[in-house]
Amino acid sequence: MKTANVRTASFAVAMVVGVGLCGALGATDTGRVVLLALAGTALLIWQPTIVLVLILLITQEIKPATGFSGMTVFGSEFYFSLLAKIPIIGILVAAAAFVAILKRGKALIRIKKFQLTFFLALLLAFGVAVSGLATGMDITSALGQVSRPFIIFMLAWIVGASYSSDVKALRSTAIAGGVAVVILAATGLPSALAAAAGGRLVYYDTATAAAAAAVLLAILRSERLTKGRVAIAACAAVVLLVSFRRSVIISLIVILVLMIFVNKQYHVMVKRVVVWGGCFILLGLIAFPSLLSTFADRLLVSYSTLNGVGEDVSTTGHLDDIAIGLQYALEQPNGYGPQSQQLTGFFVQSGSLYVHNELLLDWLRFGLIGLLAVIVLFYSMTRDSIGLFRMDQSLVPTAVSAGSFFVPIFVISSLSAPFLTTTSRWPAILGLAAGIMADYKSAEIHTSPGATE
Numbered sequence: 001m002k003t004a005n006v007r008t009a010s011f012a013v014a015m016v017v018g019v020g021l022c023g024a025l026g027a028t029d030t031g032r033v034v035l036l037a038l039a040g041t042a043l044l045i046w047q048p049t050i051v052l053v054l055i056l057l058i059t060q061e062i063k064p065a066t067g068f069s070g071m072t073v074f075g076s077e078f079y080f081s082l083l084a085k086i087p088i089i090g091i092l093v094a095a096a097a098f099v100a101i102l103k104r105g106k107a108l109i110r111i112k113k114f115q116l117t118f119f120l121a122l123l124l125a126f127g128v129a130v131s132g133l134a135t136g137m138d139i140t141s142a143l144g145q146v147s148r149p150f151i152i153f154m155l156a157w158i159v160g161a162s163y164s165s166d167v168k169a170l171r172s173t174a175i176a177g178g179v180a181v182v183i184l185a186a187t188g189l190p191s192a193l194a195a196a197a198g199g200r201l202v203y204y205d206t207a208t209a210a211a212a213a214a215v216l217l218a219i220l221r222s223e224r225l226t227k228g229r230v231a232i233a234a235c236a237a238v239v240l241l242v243s244f245r246r247s248v249i250i251s252l253i254v255i256l257v258l259m260i261f262v263n264k265q266y267h268v269m270v271k272r273v274v275v276w277g278g279c280f281i282l283l284g285l286i287a288f289p290s291l292l293s294t295f296a297d298r299l300l301v302s303y304s305t306l307n308g309v310g311e312d313v314s315t316t317g318h319l320d321d322i323a324i325g326l327q328y329a330l331e332q333p334n335g336y337g338p339q340s341q342q343l344t345g346f347f348v349q350s351g352s353l354y355v356h357n358e359l360l361l362d363w364l365r366f367g368l369i370g371l372l373a374v375i376v377l378f379y380s381m382t383r384d385s386i387g388l389f390r391m392d393q394s395l396v397p398t399a400v401s402a403g404s405f406f407v408p409i410f411v412i413s414s415l416s417a418p419f420l421t422t423t424s425r426w427p428a429i430l431g432l433a434a435g436i437m438a439d440y441k442s443a444e445i446h447t448s449p450g451a452t453e
Helices: 003-024 030-046 048-058 088-110 115-134 139-146 148-162 167-198 206-221 227-243 246-262 266-287 289-306 313-331 358-389 398-413 425-436
Strands: none
Touching (some): 048 088, 048 206, 048 425, 088 425, 115 148, 139 148, 206 398, 206 425, 398 425
């Protein structure tokens, strides 16, 4: 397609989507709608990955109705406001994928090695939709509710994969991620300090902590540390502190241990974790003692519960869910259907079927075949990540490295909650991360100066 036609089509799609999104998000003033739409259109046409990274990392998928406010629910409209029964984030990701295909379609076609992840997601989207139709759902509900996470994953994968061999795009994507983390830290820290006395934190959406952890690990693994990178790493540590998601902390530990066995350069990363981690903790003790105290108390309570000494309701609820869910799954291996209501005994006792474990929930909803398909998808993405872990750090761009860390963080965290099939933010970030890894062995990356910036 000619460049002029690509630009015209990209602008038309992005402009329509921009106006629609602004209206759906509550921008009723005509002038503001036009300005926001123009700004969004310009960014979407320039580089879709920047738009997705900024929105997906800064906005939070937490309903205001749960009693939270401020930064805890910032941008929640993207996930809970609907336009033609479709979440706003779904429309945005679809528009970004469309623009990416128009501008980078040839680069997308050239990718050979890691299309397996995309086709597994496609198979799951089709399979679970059929499952929904078989249980009486109409086609709109089957696609919009049951298949939605996998469709969003595929669209985000297309965006990431389209730019996975573009050095400049990867660099600007990494910068966007750094900017997002700085914004999260700058806005979240004051709120956290004000709420620390009551034992409350700021970012309850685990995806925020997971993204911050991936950025932190990517920086610690980078070939050289500049002042800017150290500042972003400090901000990522702050986001982790004001989030305190136990599954993400466990993921960090597991990944650091894994690096020892798969990468000969692990000592560089471990040394940085010890040195910089010690500095951050010391600084935190001096500047934010109440916040660190809250963080430490939560760790100790969880640890005591696991050892049978304490009794943290959240920890015991998660553990009981696994035992009860496994019992239900063994009783009915073919599952209870995607429309099943909550079964008795689980920690959450209202609404649709929910268990604090992605694999168990998939087994209970989609049966053993669905479970196996999800496991293969997890394996495919994890294998790609470990392949990146083995590579020389100087050959891996920062954005690609962050994506490779986000995948195992997701996989480990999903053992404590069904993030893939019950949210829109997680599959979007995960798809983008998996897509960015899709062409990391491209000669264009490895032979270009400053590729790892």
